Amino acid sequence: MHFKLTEEIISLSDSRTWDFAKLEWDFEFAYYSEELQTCLCGHFPIKNICVIRNKRNSNQTEVGNCCINKFLGIEDGNKIFTSIKKIKEDNSKSMSAVVIDYIYSKNGISEFEYNFYVDIHRKRNLSFKQLEIKKRINNKFLAFTSYETNSHFNRIKLVLKWAENNSWFDKSFVLSLKKSCERNGKLTENQRLGLENIITKLKIE
Ligand SMILES: [Zn+2]
DSSP: OHHHHHHHHHHTSSSSSHHHHGGGEEEEEEEEEEEEEOOTTSOOOEEEEEEEEETTTOOEEEEEHHHHHHTTOOOHHHHHHHHHHHHHHOTTSOOOHHHHHHHHHTTSSOHHHHHHHHHHTTOSOOOHHHHHHHHHHHHHHHHHTBHHHHHHHHHHHHHHHHHHTOTTSOOHHHHHHHHHHHHHSSOOHHHHHHHHHHHHHTTOO
């Protein structure tokens, strides 16, 4: 199992040895998948998915938290999964400071929401209104780290990557979808259909 992971990671890295190849990778994103997936190591099923990114060649790949800890020494993913689990059980609870920081750095919440959350983070007695806002932000976090959202982001990324080699293509619509996805945590059904339409019509794979 371990062997398979190292092979896969090395094939996506510049270095040809594991000790150096693994240092090329940074944590990029984490999400919780309702759909069962297979880790690079072959482990099945995994639901906690970490997206990691190669600092040298910008390759991206996904691994389960089984491997993120053992091999790559990237800890942030786990903190995110702990907060996802906690808030799924009770959305009046708080996400951890690292996670708030993370979600803000990814434009998952607005500056107002970030400042609000930092303010009330340690407070026990919130007013009804404060609690409502907190829950709303928590739900935004859950949406942002859901499989649905991330498949939307991945579809958008796919088109933008393709557009790099097809400069005639007007990216403005897809960029507006990306903005909207960042703002709302996901695409509307019409936006999603529009995006899929482009992918099918232009035979993007
Ligand atoms: Zn694994």
